[in-house]
Amino acid sequence: MTAHLLPPGIEVFERGWLSANNIFHFGDGDVSLVDSGYCAHQKMTLDLVNSALKKHHLITLNKLVNTHLHSDHCGGNAALAEAFDCEVYIPAAEALAVKNWDSALLSYDNLGQECPQFLHHQVLVPGEEILLGRYLWKILAAPGHDPHSVMLYQADHRILISADALWEEGFGVIFPELWGEAGFEEVAQTLDLIETLPIDLVIPGHGAPFSDITKSLATARSRLDYLASDPDRNARHGAKVLLKYRLLEWRSRDIKDVNDWIINTPALISTAKLLNMSMDEFTQWLPKSLVKSGAAKLEGNFLLDLA
């Protein structure tokens, strides 16, 4: 519906929740991709990139840029870097963690997710610009959902690549609050920053591009008020999203294995503490509450994903 607002040389491959959208930038001297999806989908990501290159009579990808390093945004990095020998760009604040593949600093262990190790070549510094395809994009800091996330803004065409900082209906889970770091205020600041920009089109990390920025900002602000006025809400929501995300990949899982994953996932352990639940209570509560919200179903000993 809004695809006609995309200027020549930009294409969005809308994926789902397990893999973030892939945003292609085609130029004469540069071919870039923003975000690479989840590792379980890396074959599909490779196929998408290969067929897009073929359609444009191009041979290779020059740059792969990550808005942030959650596993649904960079899980295809290793496969794409191997296939195309492209330069990988990550937010500057993550450089050391990636260089050392420091699982305590990267989010994968903490969130109970997987991401194949990759190397980075360049960093994205907020305030600087980067050429993607045929246009220059300004790099903007977008803390909140992830402290190191960046957004990309193209001023001539008034386009914002917002990652998980702004969706048409809300934003990504405010993860830092789950383990006692600040996030609510950062989300508010990032929404304030978006409001200062002249924008005709937002390309989010998940969902279709959208144009009614005023409406989306209002939705996001009321969602933020709802969550920040009672941090337990954010904690319960975050826990459900983490389990749902895992279940999207599993499709179905023995409840014993589900509970095993829950009690071994640090972000969920701290969420249980925040909610004043023992791990026993928490493993009782979490799958049930996902079922109650209609996102999963229990069949015998198995927890099943409901799309």
Ligand SMILES: [Zn+2]
């Ligand atoms: Zn994210």
